[in-house]
Each structure stands twice: as C-alpha cells, then as structure tokens.
Amino acid sequence: MRISPDLRVAFTDSAPVGLGFVPLGLAYGVLVVQADLDWWWAGLSALLIYGGSFEFLLVGMVTAAAPLAAVAAGAFMVNFRHVFYALSFPLHRIRSGAGKAYATFALSDEAYALATSERSRTWPGRRILWSQLHMHAYWVGSATAGALVGGFVPDSVQGLDFALTALFTVLALDALKDTRSDMPTPVLAAGSALAGLLLFPDQMLVAAFAFLAAGLLVRHLASRRRPSHV
Template sequence: MGLGMVPLGLAFGVLVTHAGLSWWWASVFTAVIYAGSFEFLLVGLVAAAAPIATVALTALLVNVRHVFYALSFPLHRVKGRGARAYGTFALTDEAYALTSGDRARTWSGRRILWLQAFLQLYWVGGATAGALLGTLVPDGITGLDFALTALFAVLAIDAVRERRGDLPTPLLALLSALAARLAVPGQMLPAAFALFTAGLLARRLATRRRAIRA
C-alpha cells in the first residue's frame, strides 16, 4: 500500500508545481494537512485564491466520511494521548482499509501507529519528489488526474473481496452514486453520501424488524 502511494504522491507533487506553487508547498500540504483527495482539490483552491469559507466547506464535504471511519477504527488499542492524537490525524482511507480487515484484529496499537507513520512518509516523500521533478514533466501528460480515482477503485475492490458475503453494500454505494450523478450532478458527492446513508439506515431498520418478528 505504501509503495502504491508513491506514484500518487508524485502525481500530486507535479500538480502542485504545474499550478504555479513553489515545490515546498507539496511537503507542507502532505505533512500538515494529510488528506489526499482534499489536497488535490486544495491545490486548485489555493491557486484560485478561494475564500477561506469555501475551503472550509470543501474540506467538510470531502472529509465527512472520516466520521464514519472513526466508528470502527481500532484507536482504543493505541496508548497515550499523543499517540492517539496522531492516530486520529493520520486516519486516512488507506490506513482504515488496512486496519478494518479480519487480519488486523490482532494488531497492536504500536503496529497501527507505525503503519500510519510509514504511509505518511511514503506520501510526503512521493509528493516532495514529484514537486522537485515537476518542471521536468510536460504539461500535457495524461493519466495523472486519474491517479486518485485509481487508488480508490483498488481500495473498493479489496473491500469487496474482504467481505464477499456483503455484496449489497458496494451495490448500494454504486446505485447511490449513479442516482446522485443523474439527479444533481453539480452536488454529486454530498447527494451520494446522503443517499448511501439513508439506504444503510433503511436496511438496518428492515433487518431489525425481521429479527424481532423471528
């Protein structure tokens, strides 16, 4: 997973320099913000000098999924306030995907923290290298804008394989995304999250009713 983040970091670093920002902004974004998908959006917002309210609203909409991550992330295994603070800060999609599977149920808090630290080092290193080499990459290169989408696709495939008996959940997510794309294309992300959450709640209520009747 860490090696997979290197080319993604390179793509982000190249994007930073091509947006007209200094190379060291790539290191600052990845070390201080450390929110991959939002960082890609933040480059455009910073380059356009967007108002701080717009930046804050965008950060909320993009990263609201982390509220749900926290419900099952094994932070209780991490000891110490400082360690827990970093564990909360470094709760990324990749870290959650690796620690939410059955194989991670026996991992210690130390292993979880080291995993998160190495993931961030890969991310910061890749982005810094990409920014330093960004001037050597032509503006017309294709595929860099798809790097983040490809990473999420791989994480989704791994999640489906991990929970083969829970196929309706990814199917519900796909239907929610398609419905939001057709109904409100300009606000697809919040609409898809709302539909997906409503679908999960409806399924939960239906399951409880069947259990009570049984």
Template sequence: MDTSPVVAEERPRPAPAPAPSTRFEVRAALKDSAGVGLGFLPLGLAYGALVTQSGLDWWWAGLSAALVFGGSFEFLLIGMVTASAPLAAIAVSALLVNVRHVFYTLSFPLHRVGGRLGKAYSTYAMCDEAYALTTSEQARTWCSRRILWLQFFLHLYWTGSSTVGTLLGSLVPDSVTGLDFALTALFTVLALDAIRDLRGDVPTPVLAVLSALAALLLFPSQMLLAAFTLFTAVLLARHLITSRKPRHA
C-alpha cells in the first residue's frame, strides 16, 4: 500500500495584464482633453486679441502662454507689462492669483507620475483643468504617461490657441461679446462633472458653496484665497469628526 503523501498540484497563476501601450495612452489622453481643448479655443482667441490690442508683438502671446501658463494671470500680466509695473508687483500678483495651486497639491495624483523630470513638468503644467480631470472618479487608474500626456495636450491647446488668437486678433470685430464668459462656462462644466463624481455626497458641494459665500461677504478683495482656505479647514474638521466616530461592522 502506497503511503507516500499526496502533493497537490499547483495551479499556474494567471499572467498579469499587459500594460497599455504608449500609443493607447496618447489616444486616451487626447480624448480626455478634447472637451477642455474646445473650451480653450475661445479663451485663446480672446487672449490673443487682447495682446494685439495692447500693442505687443504677435509672438508675445504664444511665448507667454508656453512659459507662464498661468491662465487668468496672463490676462492680468498683459496690463501690468504695458503699464511697466515693477517685477515685485508682478511677483506678488502671481502669488495671489495662483496660490490656489497650493491647495491642489493636497489631492493631485503627483505620486503616480514617474521620474524627476516627469514630476517637474507635471508640477509646472498643473492647471485648474488638469486638476479637475485627473482627480475625477474615472482617473484613479490613470498611469504616469496618461497624466503627462493629458497635461501636455492642455499646454499645447492653450499655447496654440493663444498664438492663433493673436494672429487673428485684428480680424475679430469689437462688436463681438461673450468671449470673456468662456472661462466661466468651462469651470461650470468641470464643476458639474466633479459633483457628478461625488455620487450622492451632498455635504461636500454644499460646504464649498457656503465657503465661497462666506469668503465673498467677509473678504471680498481676497475671495478666492479665503474660500480655498475656509473650505480646506472645513474639510479637515469634517474628516477629524467622522474618523472619531465608532465604526460598526
């Protein structure tokens, strides 16, 4: 009688799914950024037309869009440059307008971006639209290449539309109105997408609206910075309160 122990056969483990190719990531990033790119077109035309009307050279719009990449600050920068504002005033204005990016770093997926060069460019090219897209529910599985290509396309859209806008700025009649509302409309669409991703989390958008209203009433001259600060403080307090509650099985 055979009393040797029976050795169970080990089943081969399934091979891990292959990583998406670079071509797939580029196409996906292009598709993800297409909607925002359409929103950048009227903004770039408005910015280019403003550069032309300010008496600056045509190449100034594309160069500032590529190097500064500050969105709303670039509109402010034109007036400061034409008025020969001191560098200290420009630096302080840039800090006040773009200080909201400090709050973006709390949840921006920079940890998924690989390499020092990639992290450096991702930090440089982080804008409102890139933050809204990369922090959505469907973006939680995006890899480093997809995030970087998304930011590159957004950077390219803004630079290209600004350059085209300054070349066609003289053709835009003064009677055309509403181009300045394109930025507000774009942020409205991004906010609606973010609210949709919350999936029933009603308190979060309510707290955001209340923080904005409180900042508008108490600090109207620094409404954006005060709203971000208040909203961050409220979210931290909410997290501390909910984490202390006993969890039931």
C-alpha cells in the first residue's frame, strides 16, 4: 500500500500532542464511567464535541440532568475562545470544501497551536488536515479506552479531573515563555481572569475573555496613536 507522504509526516507532527492527549483522554473516559454514564458516551462525546475542557464539565452537567439550554450556554461560554482562532488559522491552505469543514470542526486548542506554530508555516493544507485527524483519533481512542477500563478502576481512585488543570497550567507556562518579550499580555490576561472571578463568578470565562479582548483593543489603539513606539 502506498502511504501519502503528508500522512506520514503528519503522524510525526502530531505525535507529541497525541501523547499528551492519551493520559487526559484516559482520565476523561474513567471519569465518565465513574459518573455512571455508559462507556460509549465517552467515545461519542469525544468524537462529536472534541473539546476536552467542556467535555469534562459536561459529565457533571449530564449527571445533574442540566437542561439543554444550560448545556448550550455552557458550551458557548467555555468554547467561545475558538472564535478567535479564525483570526490566524491557515484555512486558506486547505483546498476542498469537505477538508475545510473538517478543519473547522476539529479545530481544538492543540490543533490551533500546532497549525499556527513557527515550524508549520510551510505546511501544505493536507499535512495540516492529516495532523488534525490524528489528534482527533488520539482523543476519541483514549477516551473510549479509558471508559472501557474505567469499570475496573475502584471508586476509591479519585482526582483524575486534575489532568485538565495540569494541561491548562502547562499550556499557560509555555505561552508565558513565548511572550517573554511582551509582558503586558500575560499581566492583562491574569488581571482579566481575576476580575472575571471577582465580578462575575458565575460567568467567569466569558467576562475574562471580554476583559482581555477589550484590554488588547485599548492597547492596540493607544500604540497606533504613538507610531514612533511601534
């Protein structure tokens, strides 16, 4: 069988992210069956939603029988950040309509991070698409596997949900390293997060993202007025 070269390099491109997905996906699957949901629900939600952070939250909402409107509002708030990914994701490199549709569907935080990284600047659309497909498969596969073995994990094993906190902490640390020359952005983000927590504890994410966007806009407009500093 002839394997497309883009498929082979995409496997290597996505392997580090994929390996990071495996423990998280396993933790997610175990959490699903610990919440008394069916094992296939882990795979189905991983396949169709493919947004790890909201999936973890959805487990709690479904077991608490939250109304669908609350689910929609929660998904909107937690995943609203993806709106900004359209600003720089190289969708124009992907030619086919179906390819574009899948690229937007599988536009996870990690897919965005990979496709907008410095080294991916020369990647053709097919290589981006294949790496997205690999990451999606890692996530669905590990979530399903976690749910299948989860039945054998004793209930006394608690605290797997920390995997999500650890993931965001690591991504934030990496982001901090990348913006060392631009300290105001992390400071602004941390300030937005704290302001969101204190002022709108129930809508913290939306409030914090709005504060961040507003703060960046003000900074941008202010720096344009002083062109000598740009």
